[in-house]
Amino acid sequence: MLDTALAGLVNGSSYALLALGLSLIFGVANVINFAHASVFAVGAMSGWWFSVDLDWPLWAVLLGVTAVTGLLGLVINVIAVTPLAKAPPIAALLSTFAVSVVVDNGAQLVFGPETRRFPALLATDNLGLGGLRFGTLDVTILVVAIGLMLVLGWFLRASRYGRAIRAVAQDRDAAAQMGIPLARVQNLAFVIASVLGGVAGVLGGMYLNNISPTVGSTVGMSAFAAATLGGLGSLPGAVAGGLLLGVVEAFGVSWWGGNARTLITFAVLLIVLWVRPSGLFGKRAPLAAEPMTGTFFGAARTVRLRPWQVAVAAVAAYVVPAVALDDYTVQIGVQVVVYAILALSLTLVSGQAGQISLGQAAPLAIGAYTSALLTTATGLDFWLSLPISGVVAAVLSVVLVSPSWRLRGHYVSIATLATGLLVAAAAVNFDWLTNGPSGVSAIPPPTLFGASVSAPLAVYFLDLTILLVVLLLVVRLRRSTLGRIWSAVREDEVAARSSGIAVADYKSLAFGIGGFVAGIGGALFAQQYGYIDPSVFGISVSLLALTIVVLGGLNSPLGAVVGAIVLVGLPEALRMLQETRMLTYGLLLLAVVLFRPQGLMGKVAR
Amino acid sequence: MTVLEVTGLRRSFAGLRAVDGVSFTVEPGEVVSIIGPNGSGKTTALNLVSGVLRPDSGQVTFQGRDVTGWRPERLAAAGLSRTFQNGRVFGNLTVAENVLIGLTPTLQAARPFSRWRNVPVLRWASLLAETAVALVDPPAVRRELADRQAKVATQLDRFGDRLTPRADLAAHTLSYANRRRTEIARALASGPALLVLDEPTAGMNPAETGEVLEQLLELKAAGQTILLVEHKIDLVMRLSDRVLVLDAGSVIAAGPPEQVRSDPRVIEAYLGKRRPAVRP
Numbered sequence: 090m091l092d093t094a095l096a097g098l099v100n101g102s103s104y105a106l107l108a109l110g111l112s113l114i115f116g117v118a119n120v121i122n123f124a125h126a127s128v129f130a131v132g133a134m135s136g137w138w139f140s141v142d143l144d145w146p147l148w149a150v151l152l153g154v155t156a157v158t159g160l161l162g163l164v165i166n167v168i169a170v171t172p173l174a175k176a177p178p179i180a181a182l183l184s185t186f187a188v189s190v191v192v193d194n195g196a197q198l199v200f201g202p203e204t205r206r207f208p209a210l211l212a213t214d215n216l217g218l219g220g221l222r223f224g225t226l227d228v229t230i231l232v233v234a235i236g237l238m239l240v241l242g243w244f245l246r247a248s249r250y251g252r253a254i255r256a257v258a259q260d261r262d263a264a265a266q267m268g269i270p271l272a273r274v275q276n277l278a279f280v281i282a283s284v285l286g287g288v289a290g291v292l293g294g295m296y297l298n299n300i301s302p303t304v305g306s307t308v309g310m311s312a313f314a315a316a317t318l319g320g321l322g323s324l325p326g327a328v329a330g331g332l333l334l335g336v337v338e339a340f341g342v343s344w345w346g347g348n349a350r351t352l353i354t355f356a357v358l359l360i361v362l363w364v365r366p367s368g369l370f371g372k373r374a375p376l377a378a379e380p381m382t383g384t385f386f387g388a389a390r391t392v393r394l395r396p397w398q399v400a401v402a403a404v405a406a407y408v409v410p411a412v413a414l415d416d417y418t419v420q421i422g423v424q425v426v427v428y429a430i431l432a433l434s435l436t437l438v439s440g441q442a443g444q445i446s447l448g449q450a451a452p453l454a455i456g457a458y459t460s461a462l463l464t465t466a467t468g469l470d471f472w473l474s475l476p477i478s479g480v481v482a483a484v485l486s487v488v489l490v491s492p493s494w495r496l497r498g499h500y501v502s503i504a505t506l507a508t509g510l511l512v513a514a515a516a517v518n519f520d521w522l523t524n525g526p527s528g529v530s531a532i533p534p535p536t537l538f539g540a541s542v543s544a545p546l547a548v549y550f551l552d553l554t555i556l557l558v559v560l561l562l563v564v565r566l567r568r569s570t571l572g573r574i575w576s577a578v579r580e581d582e583v584a585a586r587s588s589g590i591a592v593a594d595y596k597s598l599a600f601g602i603g604g605f606v607a608g609i610g611g612a613l614f615a616q617q618y619g620y621i622d623p624s625v626f627g628i629s630v631s632l633l634a635l636t637i638v639v640l641g642g643l644n645s646p647l648g649a650v651v652g653a654i655v656l657v658g659l660p661e662a663l664r665m666l667q668e669t670r671m672l673t674y675g676l677l678l679l680a681v682v683l684f685r686p687q688g689l690m691g692k693v694a695r
Numbered sequence: 696m697t698v699l700e701v702t703g704l705r706r707s708f709a710g711l712r713a714v715d716g717v718s719f720t721v722e723p724g725e726v727v728s729i730i731g732p733n734g735s736g737k738t739t740a741l742n743l744v745s746g747v748l749r750p751d752s753g754q755v756t757f758q759g760r761d762v763t764g765w766r767p768e769r770l771a772a773a774g775l776s777r778t779f780q781n782g783r784v785f786g787n788l789t790v791a792e793n794v795l796i797g798l799t800p801t802l803q804a805a806r807p808f809s810r811w812r813n814v815p816v817l818r819w820a821s822l823l824a825e826t827a828v829a830l831v832d833p834p835a836v837r838r839e840l841a842d843r844q845a846k847v848a849t850q851l852d853r854f855g856d857r858l859t860p861r862a863d864l865a866a867h868t869l870s871y872a873n874r875r876r877t878e879i880a881r882a883l884a885s886g887p888a889l890l891v892l893d894e895p896t897a898g899m900n901p902a903e904t905g906e907v908l909e910q911l912l913e914l915k916a917a918g919q920t921i922l923l924v925e926h927k928i929d930l931v932m933r934l935s936d937r938v939l940v941l942d943a944g945s946v947i948a949a950g951p952p953e954q955v956r957s958d959p960r961v962i963e964a965y966l967g968k969r970r971p972a973v974r975p
Contacts, residue, residue: 562830565829565830565832566826566829566830569805569828569829569830569832570802570805570806570825570829570836570840571805571825571826571829572829573788573792573795573796574796574799576785576787576788576792577785577788577796580785580786580787580788581783581784581785581786583747583767583779583783584779584783584784584785584878585768585785585796586747586766586767586768586771587745587747587767587768587771587776587777587779587882588768588771588776588796588797588799588800588881589768589771589772589799589800589885590768590796590799591766591768591769591812592768594812594818594822595822597822598822598825598826602826
């Protein structure tokens, strides 16, 4: 009991250090720094390198990590945050998300993806107190973490730059009027936050014993949960949230096993967002309203093709693979088509209705599992399972996301991210339904007129036909009254409500229809591979879907298809490695956000 | 029937009583203005009336129905339209589309079963029907749309050659004054029983202000009931039937414009109290 609580506190102090950084940055730059999780990973990996390869002592390791991660924080701010200060908040959200992908996968290329042992450097089981066993390591972690928190607290209260940071967090404009150098203060906040994150990486690495370049994403998500739990922007809240989450996780793991950790984290995060979005210590503004997407697309108009051009492209999509392409290339085509369907679901949700979803893998997974389980366990025909998959994905999407409608902006995106991760965690944990980590295999191919649809070309024709139907559906919805109402919701929620539009209903409807489309895509996905498991529906799928639509032009249905060809088809055809591919996605997303926010298929109207 | 009746409205923010027991009525065809120094609670009062904020206590009755705590979309559908202090238009929609959005509560063919929208689960029947209609686009919907587009053109014509030539431009390309006009056209489009305007001429020069005043006088002559918050005293005096003066969240004077203008409490609220001369 006490053992578990202590383990939770020690682990939670890593979360607390990370959450402190997140809250500090949120306060100063008004940005949720999605790259912060990667700082933890870089801290852990460089700490490992200093201590194992270079054989430095602990104090030198900590100093080295401080230098590396401090620099990384500075670079993140200069590249991904400062240039977008005048852009709408969604831009910095996407760019920091992109940086995190770049850093994680860059680290994988440098260090190799394998998990390695992190030497404890300190004894883990040499002390005892009234029957409670612990080690110098535990004590050191707690002392260093608490010490850093106290130093930060003192720095913010008593020093000149600390006061400047607090002033900027309270009111940027007023602080600038008083002669506070905003750029320097913001740089400083990023450096401090990242140093805390790097140190957390070393401490967490020693504690976890095993690390890999992707360790950041799991710990980072816990830190998000911790910061939100405490109330974003509140530093005492970050500490309390981190420690509390650490303890809750520790007890959950001791009762339900290690796989339950992610399930607990994201369930806690979602419940906090639903019940008390301002967190334990945060304050809620009575009237805050900034459109999340709004003028990001300011001057963007989507490129429109003439009907005959679309017809020619559609015919070519059928004919060319049939006459000119080999089976391998056709299989790539199948993947492009499925991702295009997933991306089109985001065109509705994020482009038309303006709700940026970082978890569109969720309805895809739900659709895939529904179809896979129905066709294998109950022997239901694929054609019947297809609409059921769509409906189940739609209903669950709405149920999971709609409690977040009283949230705004960033919080909605965090809720979608948590939803995506929660669904993947549920697929791992709900063995009785999903067969756990081993997944569902031997999913039968669909049959049409008595013939099995399993040859690559046949699957391609089937998927392409569904894609064209979905494309038509999305285009018609966009041009309707409903499409115009969604646009109003995207542009300005307050004004939309005062024009008689029930904003929450229309957001739910967008997620519902988007979920239906993604669920259909998931069913196709499952039948196409014949095998699915939870790892297929990780955050990288959500990221890829979002990158596709941002690259193609968030508000352009055709852009979703073009984006899928570029991002799914090309890397496959070039046989790129997984890490290189993810790295490319991250860099592309960053470049598009910085240099061409309207996307490939959007053009500037002025 | 009284259009709007507000009794004992209160709302505080972190201990500060922004609106502290405000009561007033607006009768059909009346123009009622709320004036008062900065921070006296005018905009908060409008936000409470239009459902953007919920009152801590007090009652709002609109056309005989108790609408206290109604959400703004429901109030808008019931016939209470408003504009905002800083002007809120849908930037990437055209001027015509902006006004068309204002007609949303009047749509029937495009939004079937809309009376179910306030019923918990049943609202999905209406939302799904709206989706189906959007996909099929039946003749009834097209006829309705054509009719509403004609109404939009009439609204735009109200502003002479200010908006009509720009009907197909994105709203973010407009000048500030034209954005405010677009917003007023959007609020008027559905033929509201009460039009609530929050500083419609803020940031406009005297010529533009005069033009808006003329248009508001025309509206008044046509019988439009208006509740107005405004700083420009000349406009308030010429337009209003009655004026309500707020100070520190409370009504300190109310009545016809001339009477309010000479009320010593009003002068004191705006200019401060004359101190008795101090002799050594």
